[in-house]
Amino acid sequence: MARINWTRDELLLACALVVENGWRELRPADKRVQNLSKILRKLPLHDGAAADPKFRSPGSVSRKTGDIVTARLGYHGVTTKGGQLTREVVADFTKRTDEMLSAAQALYAGVASSELVRVPAQEGEGALGREGQLLRRWALYRERDKPLRDRKIQAVLEEGIPLQCEVCSFDFTTAYGELGDGYIEVHHRLPLHISGVTETRIADLALLCANCHRMCHRTFRGESWRTPAALRRQMRKSV
Numbered sequence: 268m269a270r271i272n273w274t275r276d277e278l279l280l281a282c283a284l285v286v287e288n289g290w291r292e293l294r295p296a297d298k299r300v301q302n303l304s305k306i307l308r309k310l311p312l313h314d315g316a317a318a319d320p321k322f323r324s325p326g327s328v329s330r331k332t333g334d335i336v337t338a339r340l341g342y343h344g345v346t347t348k349g350g351q352l353t354r355e356v357v358a359d360f361t362k363r364t365d366e367m368l369s370a371a372q373a374l375y376a377g378v379a380s381s382e383l384v385r386v387p388a389q390e391g392e393g394a395l396g397r398e399g400q401l402l403r404r405w406a407l408y409r410e411r412d413k414p415l416r417d418r419k420i421q422a423v424l425e426e427g428i429p430l431q432c433e434v435c436s437f438d439f440t441t442a443y444g445e446l447g448d449g450y451i452e453v454h455h456r457l458p459l460h461i462s463g464v465t466e467t468r469i470a471d472l473a474l475l476c477a478n479c480h481r482m483c484h485r486t487f488r489g490e491s492w493r494t495p496a497a498l499r500r501q502m503r504k505s506v
């Protein structure tokens with residue numbers, strides 16, 4: 268079978284392991300490597316690849332941890348070989364260690380709950396941010412949960428607040444009349460890879476119009492998530 272390139276999601280998990288191991292390579296016999304090998308073989312990233320018993324074997328995971336250590340030398344100015352994506356992930360871990368470790372933890376939690384593995388591809392996944400494909404997909408899926416959305420809208424209406432975009436005040440009913448009545452989108456103020464996997468509270472959700480919601484999720488300079496407050500600042504800068 269042809270060699271299958273490592274995705275950002277896989278590199279994120281492997282790099283987290285290397286960081287936790289003090290930026291040192293891990294051997295194939297190491298339990299953590301064997302555990303990661305099992306997880307990588309379960310991720311819905313490479314259709315059918317796990318039919319090959321050698322796919323993401325402990326040996327290949329161990330070699331990847333070696334590549335990561337080497338790529339880090341490159342980050343510190345030593346000339347090294349190694350893939351561009353590996354170097355990017357290493358740079359992310361070097362600059363934003365806590366954020367990246369928390370993303371890896373959210374991925375592990377997602378696999379453990381088995382919810383993440385079952386989430387279908389989502390509209391608007393688009394270009395990848397630092398947290399990779401699966402967390403982005405899972406986060407979008409969680410936001411589109413209808414009961415959660417209904418609870419948020421109910422809570423806002425009970426407080427007597429109109430259903431308006433928190434960023435630009437767009438009101439679907441005012442703009443579209445009956446057709447827009449009750450329409451609004453729901454956005455997590457904090458992304459899954461920062462907040463970790465927690466039960467969502469109503470206060471964690473913001474109401475946004477479709478345009479502002481798209482802009483909150485647009486990948487730009489590695490960032491694929493904005494809070495309503497950050498988007499508002501961005502809008503002020505542009506006027």
Ligand SMILES: [Zn+2]
Pocket residue numbers: 432433434435436437475476477478479480
């Ligand atoms: Zn808006």
Ligand SMILES: [Zn+2]
Pocket residue numbers: 410453454455480483484
């Ligand atoms: Zn959102």
